[in-house]
Amino acid sequence: QKEVEQNSGPLSVPEGAIASLNCTYSDRVSQSFFWYRQYSGKSPELIMSIYSNGDKEDGRFTAQLNKASQYVSLLIRDSQPSDSATYLCAVKKNDYKLSFGAGTTVTVRA
Amino acid sequence: NAGVTQTPKFRILKIGQSMTLQCTQDMNHNYMYWYRQDPGMGLKLIYYSVGAGITDKGEVPNGYNVSRSTTEDFPLRLELAAPSQTSVYFCASSYKRGGMSYEQYFGPGTRLTVT
Numbered sequence: 001q002k003e004v005e006q007n008s009g010p011l012s013v014p015e016g017a018i019a020s021l022n023c024t025y026s027d028r029v030s031q032s033f034f035w036y037r038q039y040s041g042k043s044p045e046l047i048m049s050i051y052s053n054g055d056k057e058d059g060r061f062t063a064q065l066n067k068a069s070q071y072v073s074l075l076i077r078d079s080q081p082s083d084s085a086t087y088l089c090a091v092k093k094n095d096y097k098l099s100f101g102a103g104t105t106v107t108v109r110a
Numbered sequence: 111n112a113g114v115t116q117t118p119k120f121r122i123l124k125i126g127q128s129m130t131l132q133c134t135q136d137m138n139h140n141y142m143y144w145y146r147q148d149p150g151m152g153l154k155l156i157y158y159s160v161g162a163g164i165t166d167k168g169e170v171p172n173g174y175n176v177s178r179s180t181t182e183d184f185p186l187r188l189e190l191a192a193p194s195q196t197s198v199y200f201c202a203s204s205y206k207r208g209g210m211s212y213e214q215y216f217g218p219g220t221r222l223t224v225t
Binding site: 004005042043044045046049088096097098100101102103 | 158216
């Protein structure tokens with residue numbers, strides 16, 4: 001079982017729609033969770049971090065965490081063409097090491 | 111602040127050659143990391159460092175070496191390059207304060223091809 005699994009893409013959504021990305025993790029003691037956005041040929045850029053159960057909103061992005069189900073998600077509302085990228089889910093295993101999922105590629109159709 | 115910088119941006123190596131990938135951060139972060147990213151895959155941790163003079167292996171350390179003589183610099187050395195080391199290499203850094211460690215910030219990457 002992989003440590004971090006993301007729903008396989010690619011995910012294609014029309015402009016203005018909601019894009020929903022899912023991530024599950026295997027280590028129950030994980031405490032910190034991150035979503036990175038990576039444009040093609042660029043480095044990962046942190047867009048959301050979440051540490052406690054529930055929802056966290058930042059602009060058009062909402063992260064949701066359910067530790068009992070070992071599940072974290074990212075919603076992108078009012079999707080824009082500029083949101084077209086690969087989204088990486090990362091889980092902090094201990095004080096400093098992250099485990100990354102393989103990523104979900106999102107394409108927003110104009 | 112420049113953040114995390116990496117050189118070179120691109121490099122082509124022949125099998126058996128060696129090289130050093132440079133990484134520098136100017137944020138006074140104590141933690142630094144090297145990852146590799148293969149096409150369609152997530153990032154795999156090669157080596158990390160929790161401070162000057164302290165390094166440790168990650169998931170995929172074979173064929174690589176690191177050193178950390180200063181807080182700012184964390185070079186990655188490839189000895190006897192092999193085609194399996196063709197990848198994009200990212201350096202990252204993070205800091206710890208008040209018992210809590212924070213998000214990792216990534217450099218722009220080095221695209222390495224071994225032929």
